[in-house]
Amino acid sequence: xxxxxxxxxxxxxxxxxxxxxxxxxxxxxxxxxxxxxxxxxxxxxxxxxxxxxxxxxxxxxxxxxxxxxxxxxxxxxxxxxxxxxxxxxxxxxxxxxxxxxxxxxxxxxxxxxxxxxxxxxxxxxxxxxxxxxxxxxxxxxxxxxxxxxxxxxxxxxxxxxxxxxxxxxxxxxxxxxxxxxxxxxxxxxxxxxxxxxxxxxxxxxxxxxxxxxxxxxxxxxxxxxxxxxxxxxxxxxxxxxxxxxxxxxxxxxxxxxxxxxxxxxxxxxxxxxxxxxxxxxxxxxxxxxxxxxxxxxxxxxxxxxxxxxxxxxxxxxxxxxxxxxxxxxxxxxxxxxxxxxxxxxxxxxxxxxxxxxxxxxxxxxxxxxxxxxxxxxxxxxxxxxxxxxxxxxxxxxxxxxxxxxxxxxxxxxxxxxxxxxxxxxxxxxxxxxxxxxxxxxxxxxxxxxxxxxxxxxxxxxxxxxxxxxxxxxxxxxxxxxxxxxxxxxxxxxxxxxxxxxxxxxxxxxxxxxxxxxxxxxx
Amino acid sequence: xxxxxxxxxxxxxxxxxxxxxxxxxxxxxxxxxxxxxxxxxxxxxxxxxxxxxxxxxxxxxxxxxxxxxxxxxxxxxxxxxxxxxxxxxxxxxxxxxxxxxxxxxxxxxxxxxxxxxxxxxxxxxxxxxxxxxxxxxxxxxxxxxxxxxxxxxxxxxxxxxxxxxxxxxxxxxxxxxxxxxxxxxxxxxxxxxxxxxxxxxxxxxxxxxxxxxxxxxxxxxxxxxxxxxxxxxxxxxxxxxxxxxxxxxxxxxxxxxxxxxxxxxxxxxxxxxxxxxxxxxxxxxx
Numbered sequence: 102x103x104x105x106x107x108x109x110x111x112x113x114x115x116x117x118x119x120x121x122x123x124x125x126x127x128x129x130x131x132x133x134x135x136x137x138x139x140x141x142x143x144x145x146x147x148x149x150x151x152x153x154x155x156x157x158x159x160x161x162x163x164x165x166x167x168x169x170x171x172x173x174x175x176x177x178x179x180x181x182x183x184x185x186x187x188x189x190x191x192x193x194x195x196x197x198x199x200x201x202x203x204x205x206x207x208x209x210x211x212x213x214x215x216x217x218x219x220x221x222x223x224x225x226x227x228x229x230x231x232x233x234x235x236x237x238x239x240x241x242x243x244x245x246x247x248x249x250x251x252x253x254x255x256x257x258x259x260x261x262x263x264x265x266x267x268x269x270x271x272x273x274x275x276x277x278x279x280x281x282x283x284x285x286x287x288x289x290x291x292x293x294x295x296x297x298x299x300x301x302x303x304x305x306x307x308x309x310x311x312x313x314x315x316x317x318x319x320x321x322x323x324x325x326x327x328x329x330x331x332x333x334x335x336x337x338x339x340x341x342x343x344x345x346x347x348x349x350x351x352x353x354x355x356x357x358x359x360x361x362x363x364x365x366x367x368x369x370x371x372x373x374x375x376x377x378x379x380x381x382x383x384x385x386x387x388x389x390x391x392x393x394x395x396x397x398x399x400x401x402x403x404x405x406x407x408x409x410x411x412x413x414x415x416x417x418x419x420x421x422x423x424x425x426x427x428x429x430x431x432x433x434x435x436x437x438x439x440x441x442x443x444x445x446x447x448x449x450x451x452x453x454x455x456x457x458x459x460x461x462x463x464x465x466x467x468x469x470x471x472x473x474x475x476x477x478x479x480x481x482x483x484x485x486x487x488x489x490x491x492x493x494x495x496x497x498x499x500x501x502x503x504x505x506x507x508x509x510x511x512x513x514x515x516x517x518x519x520x521x522x523x524x525x526x527x528x529x530x531x532x533x534x535x536x537x538x539x540x541x542x543x544x545x546x547x548x549x550x551x552x553x554x555x556x557x558x559x560x561x562x563x564x565x566x567x568x569x570x571x572x573x574x575x576x577x578x579x580x581x582x583x584x585x586x587x588x589x590x591x592x593x594x595x596x597x598x599x600x601x602x603x604x605x606x607x608x609x610x611x612x613x614x615x616x617x618x619x620x621x622x623x
Numbered sequence: 624x625x626x627x628x629x630x631x632x633x634x635x636x637x638x639x640x641x642x643x644x645x646x647x648x649x650x651x652x653x654x655x656x657x658x659x660x661x662x663x664x665x666x667x668x669x670x671x672x673x674x675x676x677x678x679x680x681x682x683x684x685x686x687x688x689x690x691x692x693x694x695x696x697x698x699x700x701x702x703x704x705x706x707x708x709x710x711x712x713x714x715x716x717x718x719x720x721x722x723x724x725x726x727x728x729x730x731x732x733x734x735x736x737x738x739x740x741x742x743x744x745x746x747x748x749x750x751x752x753x754x755x756x757x758x759x760x761x762x763x764x765x766x767x768x769x770x771x772x773x774x775x776x777x778x779x780x781x782x783x784x785x786x787x788x789x790x791x792x793x794x795x796x797x798x799x800x801x802x803x804x805x806x807x808x809x810x811x812x813x814x815x816x817x818x819x820x821x822x823x824x825x826x827x828x829x830x831x832x833x834x835x836x837x838x839x840x841x842x843x844x845x846x847x848x849x850x851x852x853x854x855x856x857x858x859x860x861x862x863x864x865x866x867x868x869x870x871x872x873x874x875x876x877x878x879x880x881x882x883x884x885x886x887x888x889x890x891x892x893x894x895x896x897x898x899x900x901x902x903x904x905x906x907x908x909x
Binding site for chain 1 (some may be wrong): 648663664692693697698715756759761762763765768769847848851852862864865866867868869870871
């Protein structure tokens with residue numbers, strides 16, 4: 102490691118001294134592995150290469166220095182991480198470094214992802230101190246902070262500066278705020294850029310016979326959909342159930358179906374609540390969103406009502422549909438020949454389709470749903486060391502290095518991961534998809550990252566699912582969900598939830614804030 | 624014994640019932656020997672064309688699936704298998720032994736109060752989820768969380784009402800006079816029960832043991848909630864077979880399920896002669 106650091110430094114000095122062309126510099130930095138993560142950023146920086154390197158490397162180095170100090174004084178030489186099953190692949194590559202250079206053993210406690218939130222709440226009462234670092238999704242932070250099980254990380258972030266909001270290599274806004282802050286304070290450090298984007302089959306789009314037939318029918322070029330209406334038309338055009346090929350694979354299954362609704366709702370310029378915490382999804386827009394979904398049911402894969410994330414990815418990878426709405430891991434699946442035999446090399450990805458508000462404004466809105474991050478347990482014996490781990494793992498450099506490892510859920514979340522990617526990131530995703538991720542992420546609306554978030558989500562999910570299965574009419578289902586929402590808000594305390602909601606709404610992308618009226622909320 | 628031939632309708636109904644009962648077993652067995660490409664295939668693959676033992680291998684060598692490009696399994700199932708065996712055998716033994724003496728006590732020396740069944744079975748009237756969290760707090764405070772001692776204690780607490788009540792019905796069926804005869808012959812109360820009562824209800828004892836064993840062997844909620852790293856059991860391990868590269872590892876889950884079935888099948892086979900009466904809580908008199 103030391104030798105590599107020296108070589109990086111030597112290369113930077115040589116480049117600063119004018120002894121290397123930009124191309125040679127990038128090539129040499131690329132060959133140095135981790136350095137390639139930021140080589141491009143360094144090369145185009147107005148600062149000198151050494152200075153630019155130091156700044157982008159800063160969060161990693163500051164975290165490592167803290168880790169060294171904290172590790173030296175730690176009585177317990179083990180750092181225990183509560184992580185969701187299936188996520189370990191992004192962490193294991195660094196186990197030896199922590200052991201060899203810091204003397205710290207990383208111990209992973211894997212739990213099914215659906216019980217991570219519960220395990221955290223359980224620790225709030227059990228106070229065992231068994232966990233040091235915990236890896237929940239952004240929705241857990243409010244309840245975990247309020248129950249006192251995790252630290253507010255703000256003081257540490259101010260001191261050690263993970264550069265969360267740096268415009269060149271910070272976490273992409275607004276996920277930087279929605280998936281890390283609770284009431285404006287840092288609750289966790291994001292390590293997984295979970296947002297949903299739309300995948301299409303490129304080979305079908307490039308089929309000349311299909312292109313002609315589509316143009317004849319719809320009077321426009323066959324291309325990835327720009328709006329939900331176009332999405333519907335494409336699905337109907339490509340739907341070929343006789344040959345086991347379906348228009349789309351979007352979810353209608355319990356637990357997943359709410360996200361399909363929420364995504365459509367926000368695309369219509371409507372949020373889940375107004376500025377006074379009154380549910381707004383049972384409005385005309387919400388009913389329209391459900392009706393759109395009901396209409397789409399005709400062109401969905403027959404397993405849509407039972408899809409989990411993995412069975413959905415598998416079906417798309419096997420070539421059973423034209424479109425799919427997936428997390429970035431779905432793209433990775435579809436791109437890899439082993440899991441996407443029919444889709445490898447055949448995917449065209451795009452941002453989530455736009456829709457129109459009542460006044461005709463076109464809105465592009467994405468949904469940032471799920472998204473793991475690191476939190477520090479209040480009952481940890483080594484909280485500073487735990488924080489250092491979180492900052493180090495999510496630094497621009499280590500983050501870029503960790504994401505492409507297989508066997509983990511981590512997806513790009515910092516600007517440099519998408520706009521200044523390493524070769525490994527490019528190989529894992531693709532330049533086009535990384536750009537799509539960035540374009541989509543800047544317009545994302547958060548999940549229910551509020552106190553009681555899982556309860557809101559569950560209430561909505563059940564009613565949307567009831568509507569999709571035909572047991573409730575759209576308006577009836579949404580009114581019922583709204584009623585449940587009001588009860589949850591009342592029980593938790595309106596002022597408390599409102600404060601958190603307004604804090605989230607304050608950090609929406611400007612067009613969405615304007616379209617939803619959130620820019621006027623006080 | 625006279626055997627009565629089934630009518631054609633009865634045969635058909637029996638056939639359908641057997642298919643329904645055995646289909647999950649068949650599916651688990653087939654999935655356990657399917658390669659990853661077949662786990663989730665559409666249309667479903669009923670019998671794998673290239674059966675493999677890789678799923679069983681993966682249980683003990685997490686890298687075994689690597690040859691199919693599937694990684695991300697981080698822990699072998701060894702600890703979970705041993706954990707299940709340890710917790711289940713000890714908890715079942717304790718539950719049945721304590722239940723047996725409770726049953727004899729209630730049946731032979733109890734006041735026959737109408738509230739006895741309610742008191743005994745009240746522990747089973749709460750959903751496990753409702754009592755799990757309070758136990759987390761209690762066990763945390765007394766240092767029993769994430770320990771086999773704690774897990775066994777809760778398994779015994781949860782199954783004891785069943786074992787007591789089942790065994791009580793068998794003791795109730797046994798004429799007191801037989802035990803009294805043994806006492807007249809000079810045996811103490813304890814010896815009379817050990818040498819007379821217990822041998823005479825051994826069918827019920829087997830059935831109860833089997834029943835409690837199944838309950839403990841398949842218990843999920845308490846094992847999940849009360850465990851961190853020291854304690855692991857098969858049902859909890861089953862829920863952990865999810866990876867980022869292949870989603871749910873159905874084949875590996877099925878392989879572990881097959882392993883989990885083996886002790887039950889063996890024990891069930893050995894004591895099947897006692898099961899018919901035992902499983903009906905002694906309602907069928909021999």
